[in-house]
Each structure stands twice: as structure tokens, then as C-alpha cells.
Amino acid sequence: MIEKMIRWELGRLFRNRKFKIAFTLQLLVILLIIPLFGSYVRALEEGGFFNLSIGGKGYLPIGISSEKNSLTDIISENKRFDILWLNKEKGLELLGNGRISAFLIIDKDFEEKIRSYRSSAVELYINTENPKGVSAYSELNSILLGFRDGAIEARVRDLSITEPTIQLVSQTPSSNSQIQQTQNVQNTAQEQTPVNPTNISDRPSNFQEQIERTRQSFEDERGGYIVLLVLLLPLFLSGGMLIDLLISEKERRTGEMLLALPIKREKIFYSKFISIMSIIIFQLLFWITALYFFGRITNPLVLLPLTITAILLLSITGFIGVYSKNYKDSALIVTVTFILLFFLLFGTSTLYVAGLKEVAAISPLSLVIAIENGTYSLKESAISMLPSLGFSIGLIYLSTVLYRKDEFYFGPRPSISDLIFEFAGKIQLKGKAYSAYLIALIFGFIAIFISIIFEIFFGIIALYFSESIFAILMLWAIIEELSKSIGVFSAAKYYPLKWHEGMLAGMTSGFGFAMLENIIFTIFTLNIFPDYAVRVFIMRTFLSGGIHIVSTGIIGVGIAERKYIIPAFLIGILVHFAYNIKVLEGAL
Structure with a gap:
């Protein structure tokens, strides 16, 4: 019976003129994106830079003390x-x-040294108190490392020597920083990145290869990131169709005959x-086949x-479609x-490109990049x-479960808290409901x-507006306590x-x-620092968990006795904030 229903739904969709127009436009968009995507990748291969740092043109002001040379040209x-x-x-x-x-700070004779097979050094200084310093360090460090590696390869090739083993030290500003103490500069972290561009010969081909080697440092995992951007298009183009099917039947009352069927x-x-x-899988297959044919997917x-991501997207839109009573009701929720889903998926994928692969692994889209790079396990x-x-x-x-209830089709629709109340009332312990x-x-x-x-x-x-970590810790304490109090209010x-x-309701919400x-x-600790996972779990269970329970329990007293609600919130937030400060200071 369900096979007939699927064929009937597909036939109904493709008989609809609006759907056929929309579906055709989606395929045309995909066909249009393919040559545009190919042109963009060719631009990268011909020398365009692609980076993921925040900000636009001129976002990172930097200073250079040097004469213009091949390195400054690349920068x-x-x-x-x-x-x-x-x-x-x-x-x-x-x-x-x-x-x-x-x-x-680059040597004045930098160009002469790299062309005469000698080593040179570049001093990179950043200000750790400037929020843009980390982004500037990341950008410049990638360029310097790419330039150095290209120069080493050129020397190995030109002199026919054995390729040296290069061991790179940690490149994060915090681990390699030293405080520069001078009259004019205080609290400035000094990064000295020794660039050993040992040689580029006078032949233009070798010199060009060095520059291309630098550019290629931007095109490994980030190329997979661009592929990811394009592959998501069919998902978000078709993600709203399930909502359209469900809500159109509610508004037109055409779904009543379906509910009357013996199914x-x-x-x-x-x-x-x-x-x-x-339909989405067909679009993905069409999309992947085309990109594979053009050599953009390996x-x-x-x-x-991508199929797992499509299931996630459809499960969310399906739940919204069942719960919403009309298009107006669902429009804001869907948007x-x-x-949020877009930023969540791409946020974790950006972490993958940035090198935090263990943290980003929880996103299925990070696996797309890993598969493209051949590094998946x-x-x-x-x-x-x-997950x-x-x-x-x-x-x-x-x-x-909701689709089986008449009130979600005929109304009145219960609220989320009403549904939780109904669910909670059915669970009893020794004949007593809690x-x-x-x-x-x-909640x-x-x-x-x-x-x-x-x-x-x-x-x-x-x-962005305040560099104070204390302001951020206070903000987080306020947000978490307000979020946990929703359970007590409900x-x-x-x-x-x-x-x-x-108080008990607040403690229960804090416990959850x-x-x-x-x-x-x-989960994150197991992926990043597996040796410390048990220690982190125990510490957070008895310390962080206890603070959440106590602070929300105090707020619960204020919610039950409304005249104390403001003092209770203030005390609960201050308890949470004090704990955050102690953790920051290393006392716990």
C-alpha cells in the first residue's frame, strides 16, 4: 500500500504545473552553476586566493618593513x-x-639571498590583545609556510640533493609567543617564523613554481570546501517541498480523503x-555525476x-510541516x-578546514571534505x-506521533509545553506522577x-565590542540561567x-x-584529548554539574515565590559567574 502511496504522491507532484516549473528551474540552476563553479576553480588554479578568514577587503591592517620582493608580492x-x-x-x-x-620584518637583501641559495629569515609580530591578530597570523603563516616549502623544493630540484626532513613547530600564536619588552610596545606577542627559502634560481620557470607552490597551500582541503558549498544547493532548493505537501493539504482540506483511507x-x-x-536523491545524483564528469569530484x-544531510533536513522540515497549521505559521520557523542549520553545518565544516578535524567530525558535511581529500576513516x-x-x-x-493526532489537522493545535505536559502526565512511579x-x-x-x-x-x-573575557563569562552565565529557567516556568x-x-524543579532542570x-x-574530549576524557567527565559531573543544579535551584525558589524572583535570578547568575571565574583562574 505504501508503494502505491509513494507513486501517487510523485505523480501528483509532477502533474502540478508549479512544481514542474520549479523543478525545471532547479535543474537549470544546477546546470548554470557547473560552468560557473568550473570557472571559479580555474581562477584559483591560475593564482586566485581562497581563504576562510572573517572580514572583507582590507579587513586586516598589517605592516611590512622591507623592500618589495617576491614574498611581498604574494602577500x-x-x-x-x-x-x-x-x-x-x-x-x-x-x-x-x-x-x-x-x-x-623582512631582510632587505631577501630577494638576493633566495636567488643565491642562501637562507633568510622573516620576523612576524602579532598583538595578542588585538582580536584581528589571530586571523592575521593564520593568513600570514600559511603564506610563509607555503613560500618556504616551495623554496625548499626548488633547491632540492636544482642542486639534486636529498630532500631534507622538515619538522614544523606548533604554529599557534599562544604556544610560540614571547613577550616583547621595549619602551614603546607592551604586551605584544613576538612570533619569529624562520623562513628558510633556501633558493630560487634565476630561471623564470623555477621562480614561478615557487609562487604556485604558495598558492597551492590554499587549494587542498579548501578545494573540498568549495565543492561542499556547491553540493548543498540541491538540498536547500528542495528542502521546503515536504512542508508544502503537508501544509497545502491542511489549508485546502484535501488531506481528509487521505485520512479516511484504510491505511x-x-x-x-x-x-x-x-x-x-x-526527488532530492535524483538531484544529488544528477549534480554529482555532472561534477564528476567535469573532474570537480573525485x-x-x-x-x-549528503544523503544523511538530506534526511536530517527533511526530518526537520517534516516536523515543522506537521506542527504548523498554515504557511504563515511555518514561514518564520522554516527561515x-x-x-541555524546552515551555520551549524558550515560552522563545523569551517573548523575542519581550519584544522580542528576532531571537533568538526560530528558534522556529516565534514565527511564530504574528508572523502574528497581521501582522508576519511x-x-x-x-x-x-x-548523530x-x-x-x-x-x-x-x-x-x-503528532500526525496521528486529529488536533494537528483539524485543530486546535496544542503548544509544545502542552505536549510535554501530556507526555509527563503519562509517566508515573509507584502510582505517583512527578x-x-x-x-x-x-526543558x-x-x-x-x-x-x-x-x-x-x-x-x-x-x-567584537569588548575584549574582556569577564564580560563574556557573565553573558554566558546569564544566557544559561535564563535558558534553564524555562523548565521551571513551564x-x-x-x-x-x-x-x-x-527549588526541586529548578534543580531538575539544571540536572538535565x-x-x-x-x-x-x-564526546569532544574523547576526540581531541582522549587521555583526559575521564578526568574531564568526573570534574564536570561533580563541579560544573553541581553548580548548574544549585544555581537553577535558587532561581526555582524565586519562580515559585514571585516576590523573590529578581533576587533569586541575581543570586543564581552570580553563583554561576563566580564558578566561571574560578575555572578561568585555575582554582578548580
């Missing part, structure tokens, strides 16, 4: 740099007062889900993580959800796909995701809480928040 090609040509004293002065984000309602939902999924296995594949797949299955199950505490616990789980979103958003703003909506019951937060931290 000048990066449009994010606003270059000032300065002497050493003036450059260090501007670096100290924050006018420039980095300062390079389970969840199978109706599955038929819609599978029909849209088959491994068709990228279809697997916000797509924006079974463990990385499982970490990338299983998204598990979350998708959970959302699909919730969607089918609904208020279960509501608080569930404690939800609060972790709410706080992460707002902490990232407001944290970036706070970091419990108090359905049950009159006494002060001790409000802390438990899920510890799981997330432990």
Missing part, C-alpha cells in the same frame, strides 16, 4: 590585507597601540517523506554523507531553522553520520541547545509550586542541562 595579492610600509620602530609602535594587527496515518507521512527524498561516495564516518541519523530518526518518530519535575527535566535538555545558539551569537558580538504553568517544589552538556563535552 599583496591577499585582498584581506591592508598593507602599510613602515620602518621597524614605527611598525612596533602601531602594533602596540592596535593600529595594525601584525607586523612583518495507518504514519504510512501517509512516510509516503510523502520518501517521495520528496527520492569520489562519488560523497553521496552518502530561522534553515539559517571508518571511525570518522561513524562519528559524522550516526545526525539518530537525531533524524527521533524527529521522524515525533512527526508520526509531572512538574519531568517537564523541568525535558533542561532543550535549554542546552537554546543556550549554545545564543552564546555563540552574543559571544561573537561581545568579543512546570509552574501547569502546577502550583511551593518554594521547595520550585548539566547531564547533556557533560555528554557533549565528553
Whole structure:
């Protein structure tokens, strides 16, 4: 029966004139993007730079003390740099007062040395108190390392010597920094990156190869990143079709005949889900085949993580379609959800390109880059796909549960808190219901995701306008306590809480928040610092977890006894903030 439903849904879609026009336009867009994408990659191969640092043209002001040479020419090609040509004293002065984000000192006879097989050095200074310093360091360090490697290869080739083994020291500013103490500059971290561009001969071909070697440092994993940008297009082009199917039936009341069929309602939902999924897979196959034919994709296995991403996208839109009562109701939810999902997926993928592969592995899109680069493993594949797949299955199950309820089709539609209240009332322990505490616990789980979103958003703003870490820690404490208090407010909506019951509800919400937060931290620690995973888990369970429980318990008393709500919030936030400060100072 479900096979007939799928064929019927697909036939209904392709008989619709609007859908046929939209589907044709999507294929035309894909066909148009392919030559544009090819032209863009060719531009990279011919010398264009591609980088992922924040900011636009002239975003990073840097100073250079040197005569113009081949290295400064390459640096000048990066449009994010606003270059000032300065002497050493003036450059260090501007670096100290924050006018420039980095300062390079290059030997005056740099060009002569690299052409005569001699070593030269480049001094790179950054100001660790300038937020742009890290971005400038990352950009310049990539260029310097690429230039050095190209010069070494040129010497090996021209002199026919054995290629030396080069061991690179940690390139992060914090690990290799020394404090430069002078009259004019204070608290300025000194990065001395010894560039050993041992030789470039006078022949133009060798010199050009050195420059191309530098450019190629931008085209390894970042080429996979560009492929990723293009491959996501079919997903977001077709992601809203499932919502259209579900909501159009509600508004036109055409779904009543489907509900009257002798078939389970969840199978109706599955038929819609599978029909849209088959269209997306067709588009992905068309897209991947075309890119593979043009030589822009080397491994068709990228279809697997993209399919997982498509399932994730459809499970979210399916849940929104079932829960929403009309297009107007779903428009804002879909827009916000797509924006958050886009930034989540690409944010983790950017971390992969930046070198934090263990952290970024949780995103299925990071696996696309790994497959393109040939660096994927079974463990990385499982970490990338299983969380998204598990979350998708959970959302699909919730969607089918809601789709079986008449009120989500005929109305009135219950709120999310009403649904949680209904769920909590069904769970009893020895004949006694603990609904208020279960509501608080569930919202404690939800609060972790709410706080992460707002902490990232407001944290970036706070970091831009204020360089104080204390302001950011206070901001995070406020966001987390407000997020956790939602559970207590929701419990108090359905049950009159006494002060001790409000305290227990708050402690329960804090416990749910802390438990899920510890799981997330432990997963990341296992990937980054596996030797410290147990220690981090124990410390966060008894210290961080205890603080979350205590601070939200105090707030719960204020919510139950409304006259104390403001003092309770202030005390709870201050307790949380004090703990953050102690952790920062290394006391805990």
C-alpha cells in the first residue's frame, strides 16, 4: 500500500504545473552553476586566493618593513590585507597601540639571498590583545609556510640533493609567543617564523613554481570546501517541498480523503517523506555525476554523507510541516531553522578546514571534505553520520506521533509545553506522577541547545565590542540561567509550586542541562584529548554539574515565590559567574 502511496504522491507532484516549473528551474540552476563553479576553480588554479578568514577587503591592517620582493608580492595579492610600509620602530609602535594587527620584518637583501641559495629569515609580530591578530597570523603563516616549502623544493630540484626532513613547530600564536619588552610596545606577542627559502634560481620557470607552490597551500582541503558549498544547493532548493505537501493539504482540506483511507496515518507521512527524498536523491545524483564528469569530484561516495544531510533536513522540515497549521505559521520557523542549520553545518565544516578535524567530525558535511581529500576513516564516518541519523530518526518518530493526532489537522493545535505536559502526565512511579519535575527535566535538555545558539551569537558580538573575557563569562552565565529557567516556568504553568517544589524543579532542570552538556563535552574530549576524557567527565559531573543544579535551584525558589524572583535570578547568575571565574583562574 505504501508503494502505491509513494507513486501517487510523485505523480501528483509532477502533474502540478508549479512544481514542474520549479523543478525545471532547479535543474537549470544546477546546470548554470557547473560552468560557473568550473570557472571559479580555474581562477584559483591560475593564482586566485581562497581563504576562510572573517572580514572583507582590507579587513586586516598589517605592516611590512622591507623592500618589495617576491614574498611581498604574494602577500599583496591577499585582498584581506591592508598593507602599510613602515620602518621597524614605527611598525612596533602601531602594533602596540592596535593600529595594525601584525607586523612583518623582512631582510632587505631577501630577494638576493633566495636567488643565491642562501637562507633568510622573516620576523612576524602579532598583538595578542588585538582580536584581528589571530586571523592575521593564520593568513600570514600559511603564506610563509607555503613560500618556504616551495623554496625548499626548488633547491632540492636544482642542486639534486636529498630532500631534507622538515619538522614544523606548533604554529599557534599562544604556544610560540614571547613577550616583547621595549619602551614603546607592551604586551605584544613576538612570533619569529624562520623562513628558510633556501633558493630560487634565476630561471623564470623555477621562480614561478615557487609562487604556485604558495598558492597551492590554499587549494587542498579548501578545494573540498568549495565543492561542499556547491553540493548543498540541491538540498536547500528542495528542502521546503515536504512542508508544502503537508501544509497545502491542511489549508485546502484535501488531506481528509487521505485520512479516511484504510491505511495507518504514519504510512501517509512516510509516503510523502520518501517521495520528496527520492526527488532530492535524483538531484544529488544528477549534480554529482555532472561534477564528476567535469573532474570537480573525485569520489562519488560523497553521496552518502549528503544523503544523511538530506534526511536530517527533511526530518526537520517534516516536523515543522506537521506542527504548523498554515504557511504563515511555518514561514518564520522554516527561515530561522534553515539559517541555524546552515551555520551549524558550515560552522563545523569551517573548523575542519581550519584544522580542528576532531571537533568538526560530528558534522556529516565534514565527511564530504574528508572523502574528497581521501582522508576519511571508518571511525570518522561513524562519528559524522550516526548523530545526525539518530537525531533524524527521533524527529521522524515525533512527526508520526503528532500526525496521528486529529488536533494537528483539524485543530486546535496544542503548544509544545502542552505536549510535554501530556507526555509527563503519562509517566508515573509507584502510582505517583512527578509531572512538574519531568517537564523541568525535558526543558533542561532543550535549554542546552537554546543556550549554545545564543552564546555563540552574543559571544561573537561581545568579543567584537569588548575584549574582556569577564564580560563574556557573565553573558554566558546569564544566557544559561535564563535558558534553564524555562523548565521551571513551564512546570509552574501547569502546577502550583511551593518554594521547595520550585527549588526541586529548578534543580531538575539544571540536572538535565548539566547531564547533556557533560555528554557533549565528553564526546569532544574523547576526540581531541582522549587521555583526559575521564578526568574531564568526573570534574564536570561533580563541579560544573553541581553548580548548574544549585544555581537553577535558587532561581526555582524565586519562580515559585514571585516576590523573590529578581533576587533569586541575581543570586543564581552570580553563583554561576563566580564558578566561571574560578575555572578561568585555575582554582578548580
